[in-house]
Amino acid sequence: MLAFITRRLLLLIFVLFGVSVLLFGILMTFSPERRAATYVTSPQQAKDIPKIIKQFGLDDPFYIQYFRWMKEVLKGNMGWSLVASRPVGEAFWNYFPVTLEMNLFAAPIVIIFGIWLGTLSGIHRDTWIDHTTRILAIVGWSLPTFLFALVLLMIFYGYFQLFSPGVLSDQLTMFIIDNPETFTRFTGMYTIDGILNGRFDITLNALAHLVLPVSTYVIVVVALNMRVMRSGMIEELSKDYVMTAQAKGADKKTIYIKHARRNALLPVVTVAGQLVALSMEGSIAVEVVYNRHGIGWWLAESAVQLDMPVLMCICLFMGVVFVITNLTLDILYAYIDPRIRLN
């Protein structure tokens, strides 16, 4: 077990190295002039470009620039973000809680709903329950996240005037900015900070702002989970051990829940890594449309404004998330399936 985790952490270093080389390589396809231009803020400074190139060594060979950059990153300096107008590292911790908050609310719903609907659909194969859930899943799968988010906004914000975009209502945001001493941001997540500060109105307001993003996200992501669960159930229910259980006198519920569902969960665990990737992509669209300033919004904004240090930082972060998710999933897999031992 320990050896397994160590090996995975070594893999993490390899992946991070690979990701950084890849990204650095991609960004190095810029000419030195273009990269220097991002430091320039006014037309008058344009004549300084050659000087900037010289100063930062932007025309040095690839590996020299890479190791120079690497050294800074290891020191904890990720660079300066134009979009956030502050150091990348600092800005990251500012944006991260917003994304995390949404995912914390959405993930359990996706998992529980997906497994439940998939099981139901697999048990009642080829009945109306199955057909309805499948149609819903495939339609959900076909909805582009950003478009669905826009339509929800149109209906619920425009027509019913229920939920507004953003993270918190303007009044409360202004209040927090004006009175920093009465509201401490422990976690950066308003729902939790509201409770910790005893300001339940803030928690409620933040929750109301989460309704649309979370529902968008759940409807789009749940399809994959459900589909895998369904085919897993169908496959497991056709296996011989189900008949053994039947011959033992097991009732339907025991067969479905105790025998088949546990085994059908294995493929779900396998695709859960994909699910995490999918939800990261989904959070970009959701945050852009609902104007929630989290990691996804930051990334999209940085891509438009050519904010390269941010792109690097987020890609490295995604690499870390990817490896850690897979590590967790492998452990979970071994826990469910006794045939697998981690060594």
Next chain:
Amino acid sequence: MAKLLETVDLVTNFYTYEGVVKALNKVSLVVDHGSTFGLVGESGCGKSVTVRSIMRIVQEPGRIEGGKVIVYLDERDKQAGIDLLQQSETYMESLRGDRISMIFQEPNAALNPTLSIGDQVSESFLFHQKKEMCTKIYEDLCAPECQLFYPIKKIQQAVYGMASNNPYAVSLKIMNKVPILKRWQKRLKKEAKKRAIDIIDKLGIPNPAQVVEQYPHNLSGGMKQRIVIAIALACNPVLLIADEATSNLDVTIQAQILELLRRLKEEVISSILLITHDLGVVAETCDRVGVMYAGNLCEVADVKELFGNPLHPYTRALLDAVPKFSVEKELKSIEGNVPNLVTPPPGCRFHPRCPRVMGVCPQTFPEMKEVKKDHMVACYLY
């Protein structure tokens, strides 16, 4: 001898893409109390479907569409036959694994790979002996030598007292849903596991206490088959159905398992319905034999009579295809293939391959006739 199981004109069809597969065409057989009935035939002739229909565990897209499956569970009461096809699913659940149980062909697939052996064996007890076990635990709890912290003992006594009256009471069901309260079952599960260890031990498996903690992939094929048998025998069934129980095992293990079955039949179970394509196994273990071909039962007789005096042309061909030490003739094979059961041949389904086919054969299906005492054949020759 008294009848234990009787099927009357059992019809089972499978609705597939190619069409309706008429897997069973009016199968009627009788298994007596205390006997071993062998069902033989080529693969795909409907042996497994027959027993699965008896147990009512035919999988999708199969459907049992006609006939009767009558069981006489009590040897003395000959009138009290129950038609299983008319019973509710709940009744069947209480019957399966308790009075009638089944062993499957492929021991590697028959066990759930993610549950421990102990879990899978003790399930049988939890399904069928819950009340009895609760009563036993209750008595143990009330016994003076029970050393338990007094309030806990009192609570457990109350719960198990209630459970021994009715283990499926609504209040217990509610308790089972509540996270902490559902721990009352711990003692029950422990008792079930103890019984599981007992039965595994009885089947001659070394280290039963260790085996129950293991998972199917830790055990060898023969071991797994013993576990499958243990599951089937857990509640001392009246009828054990062994569906090709030994076909996928090594010859030595096969012999051990057969020996085990024979021993168990004398000690615990009353009757065995043995399905096999191996005539040697039939000759060794069975009292009575039924020969199946393409969804039909074509000949039923006592084992000596069948091997000594086979009447149906198919039975003869089948026996001629078995290698024998004494005879130096060339082995005969049966011409042609098993018919496609979507479009079975009209009349007797064997007629296209039959060496003694007559004009009447392709027209109507021959009825089962008793040509001698206890020897039935479905053929126009007799």
Next chain:
Amino acid sequence: MTQQHPRLREFKFTLYRIFRNPSAIIGFSLLFIFAGVALFAPQIAPPKYPHNPYLMPHKGFSPTPKPPSQTNIFGTTSGQYDIFYGVVWGTRTAFKIGMFVVGIAAFVGVTLGAVSGYLGGIVDEALMRITDVIWAIPTLVLAMAIIVAFGRGLDKVMIALALVGWRWYVRVIRSEILTLRDQDFVQAAKIMGVSDLKIILRHILPNAIYPVLIMASMDMGSMVITASFLSFVGLGAPKGYADWGQMVALARNYIVGPPGDPLKFWYAIVIPGGCIVLFVLAWNLIGDALRDAFDPKLRRR
């Protein structure tokens, strides 16, 4: 029963399975309509600028969308671009994106996967480590990084997605090949002295191609979604280009109408958006039907 070539019989059975499935019928009919619109785009909506037909014609520069009328049957979006024209030519854009991205990604992925799976050894190891690294970053994020490096534009979006998309195919085809490689018929061909290339092309690929087909059809949808999102963010098609994602972006500020009539500008979002959804739905329905038809565990009942 007449004897048919087994592959032909299998193929017929597969076709039967596919077309017994209502989702396939809906999917193929939707696709048929879209293909017709794309093919006859010049006839349905004659271009105003023949040298650059993908540029949407517009009368005036008013930012407020106008409802459907005699001249603009679907209305105009922000900037007075004709929605009908944009939708029709946007169909071509969508096909262009899907076919280009999926074609290149599948070709590269299948080739690399086949080589890596069949040869094994160092080649396999190296290729798999590279894919491991690329896997660590979600498609959209990596595509964004590439677009930032290459510059904006629909062509860059397509190249970026193709550069990212192949990794799926590598893994799928490789695992298929690993199971096929040790099977008897491949071993038999090897013993008979059939060349490696021939074994891959004649024996392995035809058997491993089904998952690729399923994935390609699902990918057509998801790549069009991703491309339209990139256009929506402003990294893809330029303003006024007939692209559904770009048209949604144009109308983005008009999702909420004036007080009293909050859904006034629905057409500017719903019409191009609906096209994206239906287009993607068509491919997903086909992919779903293919999956049902090809999955050996779910078929044959």
